[in-house]
Amino acid sequence: xxxxxxxxxxxxxxxxxKLGREKHDRIFAIMLxxxxxIVVGFTTFFPIAKSVIMSxxxxxxxANADYYWxxxxxxxxxxxxxxxxxxxxxxxxxxxxxxxxIFVIGLILSNxxxxxxxxxxxxxxxxxxxxxxxxxxxxxxWMWIFQPQYGVLNYLLMKLxxxxxxxxxxxxMKYALYSVVTASVWRQIPFITIMLLAGMQGIxxxxxxxxxxxxxxxxxxxxxxxxxxxxNVIKSxxxxxIITNFKQFPLFxxxxxGGPVNKTTxxxxxTYKNSFVNLNFGKGAAVSxxxxxxxxxxxxxxxxxxxxxxx
Amino acid sequence: MSKxxxxxxxxxxxxxxxxxxxxxxxNKDNDKAKESDNGGNDSSxxxxxxxxxxxxxxxxxxxxKFYTKMAQDFEAKTDVKVEFVSYPYGDLKQQILIxxxxxxxxxxxxxxxxxxxxxxxxxxxxxxxxxxxxxxVNDIYDGVRKAMSDGGKLYGAPWIxxxxxxxxxxxxxxxxxxxxxxxxKTYAEMIKYAEKISELKDKDxxxxxxxxxxxxxxxVSGENVLSTMLTFGGNIYNDKGEVEVDTKGNLDALKFYKExxxxxxxxxxxxxxxxxxxxxxxRLGMYFDQVWGTSGxxxxxxxxxxxxxxxxxxxxDATDGASLLAAHELHIMKDSKHKKEAAEFVKYIxxxxxxxxYYNTTLPFIVARKSVNESLNLNDNFIDPVKDSMxxxxxxxxxxxxxxxxxxxxxxxxxxxxxxNESPEDVVKKLDDKLKQVLK
Numbered sequence: 001x002x003x004x005x006x007x008x009x010x011x012x013x014x015x016x017x018k019l020g021r022e023k024h025d026r027i028f029a030i031m032l033x034x035x036x037x038i039v040v041g042f043t044t045f046f047p048i049a050k051s052v053i054m055s056x057x058x059x060x061x062x063a064n065a066d067y068y069w070x071x072x073x074x075x076x077x078x079x080x081x082x083x084x085x086x087x088x089x090x091x092x093x094x095x096x097x098x099x100x101x102i103f104v105i106g107l108i109l110s111n112x113x114x115x116x117x118x119x120x121x122x123x124x125x126x127x128x129x130x131x132x133x134x135x136x137x138x139x140x141x142w143m144w145i146f147q148p149q150y151g152v153l154n155y156l157l158m159k160l161x162x163x164x165x166x167x168x169x170x171x172x173m174k175y176a177l178y179s180v181v182t183a184s185v186w187r188q189i190p191f192i193t194i195m196l197l198a199g200m201q202g203i204x205x206x207x208x209x210x211x212x213x214x215x216x217x218x219x220x221x222x223x224x225x226x227x228x229x230x231x232n233v234i235k236s237x238x239x240x241x242i243i244t245n246f247k248q249f250p251l252f253x254x255x256x257x258g259g260p261v262n263k264t265t266x267x268x269x270x271t272y273k274n275s276f277v278n279l280n281f282g283k284g285a286a287v288s289x290x291x292x293x294x295x296x297x298x299x300x301x302x303x304x305x306x307x308x309x310x311x
Numbered sequence: 312m313s314k315x316x317x318x319x320x321x322x323x324x325x326x327x328x329x330x331x332x333x334x335x336x337x338n339k340d341n342d343k344a345k346e347s348d349n350g351g352n353d354s355s356x357x358x359x360x361x362x363x364x365x366x367x368x369x370x371x372x373x374x375x376k377f378y379t380k381m382a383q384d385f386e387a388k389t390d391v392k393v394e395f396v397s398y399p400y401g402d403l404k405q406q407i408l409i410x411x412x413x414x415x416x417x418x419x420x421x422x423x424x425x426x427x428x429x430x431x432x433x434x435x436x437x438x439x440x441x442x443x444x445x446x447x448v449n450d451i452y453d454g455v456r457k458a459m460s461d462g463g464k465l466y467g468a469p470w471i472x473x474x475x476x477x478x479x480x481x482x483x484x485x486x487x488x489x490x491x492x493x494x495x496k497t498y499a500e501m502i503k504y505a506e507k508i509s510e511l512k513d514k515d516x517x518x519x520x521x522x523x524x525x526x527x528x529x530x531v532s533g534e535n536v537l538s539t540m541l542t543f544g545g546n547i548y549n550d551k552g553e554v555e556v557d558t559k560g561n562l563d564a565l566k567f568y569k570e571x572x573x574x575x576x577x578x579x580x581x582x583x584x585x586x587x588x589x590x591x592x593x594r595l596g597m598y599f600d601q602v603w604g605t606s607g608x609x610x611x612x613x614x615x616x617x618x619x620x621x622x623x624x625x626x627x628d629a630t631d632g633a634s635l636l637a638a639h640e641l642h643i644m645k646d647s648k649h650k651k652e653a654a655e656f657v658k659y660i661x662x663x664x665x666x667x668x669y670y671n672t673t674l675p676f677i678v679a680r681k682s683v684n685e686s687l688n689l690n691d692n693f694i695d696p697v698k699d700s701m702x703x704x705x706x707x708x709x710x711x712x713x714x715x716x717x718x719x720x721x722x723x724x725x726x727x728x729x730x731x732n733e734s735p736e737d738v739v740k741k742l743d744d745k746l747k748q749v750l751k
Binding site: 060061063147149150168258259260262276277279 | 412520527588748
């Protein structure tokens with residue numbers, strides 16, 4: 001028994017000697033990473049793969065339901081009905097406007113907070129407030145503000161004689177999307193501000209001193225020093241914001257439910273309605289697969305564009 | 312201690328931790344499976360039977376005490392234990408269907424009319440005719456029974472019910488020179504009343520709306536709009552059970568929405584809770600709601616209680632007033648191992664004794680069983696004018712699994728003619744096309 005285990009040990013040692021040190025370390029590294037890879041695979045890639053596979057099947061939440069390959073019927077129906085195109089358009093419109101606004105406002109705010117202004121500590125705390133509030137509460141809060149008959153926004157606008165009659169912000173074909181954009185911008189400004197501020201504080205002060213000695217004014221310092229030095233932070237922060245707004249669901253569901261007349265129906269709302277209102281998980285998965293492809297393509301193009309701009 | 316030893320130890324520990332945690336997960340699942348297999352035990356054993364009741368009632372302050380007491384009383388009466396499976400209102404249906412799909416269904420489910428078609432078409436609920444008995448089933452108002460049946464079989468027991476009713480503010484009626492004890496009998500009369508009320512201003516000089524009819528992008532607003540369509544003689548199905556929306560009745564209903572919008576009588580695209588708020592602050596003369604909605608109004612402003620009154624839906628040239636059923640209903644799940652005890656529980660909580668206590672401790676409602684409705688002693692004359700409202704219930708010809716989606720399309724149609732400014736003739740055609748697609 002003892003002799004056999006000694007033999008095993010020897011053969012293992014011989015095996016690793018043959019491999020060489022480098023390969024041996026590589027195998028060891030893989031073994032160390034394996035638990036994490038398995039866990040991430042199970043928790044992330046497995047559900048994604050399952051969702052993609054589901055999108056090609058008839059998959060309804062029914063007793064004794066037949067789950068069968070349905071010859072791309074989920075996709076055919078989506079493209080025939082045509083609402084998916086409107087939803088993609090609305091999703092992009094919402095995402096672009098929101099990200100543009102939070103970036104510009106966040107940049108201005110972080111620039112102010114980066115300077116030695118009075119009450120900077122208080123300002124930093126105040127800026128963080130919307131980020132602390134849960135999204136659902138944010139939605140309800142803004143619905144209350146936008147309420148046409150007794151909402152504070154209409155009250156103020158009418159008191160200031162800016163409007164003569166109350167506007168139904170959330171239920172208006174014209175303003176519904178922008179109402180959700182407003183709530184979303186308010187909620188996300190702190191995140192982008194803090195990220196950019198952290199980036200700004202990492203810029204060495206001697207770069208500004210050198211620029212000033214060379215005769216650069218504050219505007220030139222901002223465009224020639226601050227922005228280039230922030231490019232990595234901007235790149236990752238913008239990408240996070242793009243993804244966050246691309247999949248924005250709670251604000252839409254609480255504030256508009258995708259209405260009026262589907263004016264605020266995004267891909268997230270479409271996925272939810274198909275899966276949890278109609279209980280058609282196959283069709284819901286098809287919407288989310290299309291959504292996933294769009295996001296992957298968009299991220300790839302985005303990264304390429306950033307790389308090209310930097311080069 | 313060599314480097315090699317540390318490497319081997321580290322790797323060994325990592326692998327052990329991973330295997331152990333996966334095994335622990337597996338054990339947890341097994342335990343759960345065992346628990347649900349034994350859930351309530353077998354009726355034939357001598358152990359106490361436990362039935363699971365899935366509801367959101369325990370999570371709501373207004374009903375929490377009543378539900379707890381109801382379960383305790385039932386246990387004292389029958390020795391059957393009631394275990395609550397609680398989910399928030401908005402999550403209940405999907406959670407139950409997911410549980411049922413994974414073989415972990417509760418015994419009794421607290422459903423509601425807007426989700427009935429989903430439960431029915433899921434195939435997870437049991438027909439109740441044999442379980443509840445012919446006497447119980449025949450005691451349910453015809454329209455209600457049809458609304459909860461499919462293929463002649465009853466799939467839901469009505470618990471607390473309502474139609475859409477006309478809720479009105481008697482003080483505003485008086486201020487507008489109208490008789491507070493004579494609500495409008497017809498739609499034409501109702502519009503005239505609404506015009507008079509709309510001329511009023513509240514004490515702060517704000518506009519008072521004459522009439523509220525919810526058209527927001529939520530299924531319950533779709534039920535309200537569809538009830539208006541039924542009142543005008545419309546429907547979404549024809550006599551053959553085919554989808555047919557391009558009809559005179561539906562067109563008249565959309566014209567009604569257009570008219571009240573153009574006259575500025577109706578708060579546009581409002582949710583029911585918006586209308587309740589407006590009623591509570593005295594800025595709405597009349598609105599359509601289910602009877603329990605009045606407790607929401609009183610909750611916002613208790614002082615308005617004595618000014619509130621309810622009336623049946625006014626008549627049109629086509630009907631004497633009609634409505635879809637709005638009901639909290641009880642389903643027994645197909646996979647229940649204790650169907651007999653579940654049926655006993657359903658009978659108990661829909662009995663006169665329990666319903667009287669429910670009404671007096673929580674909120675107003677109408678009862679859908681004739682004998683109970685007639686003998687109910689509520690010490691409250693608030694619902695007397697609408698006690699016969701169950702006779703206004705019209706059941707749809709079919710229970711389609713995509714009905715909630717259809718209801719959202721119906722609210723979209725109402726929005727198109729109001730805030731979208733489209734013509735009712737165009738919209739009724741668009742709705743016809745859309746519903747033929749959704750309800751195929």
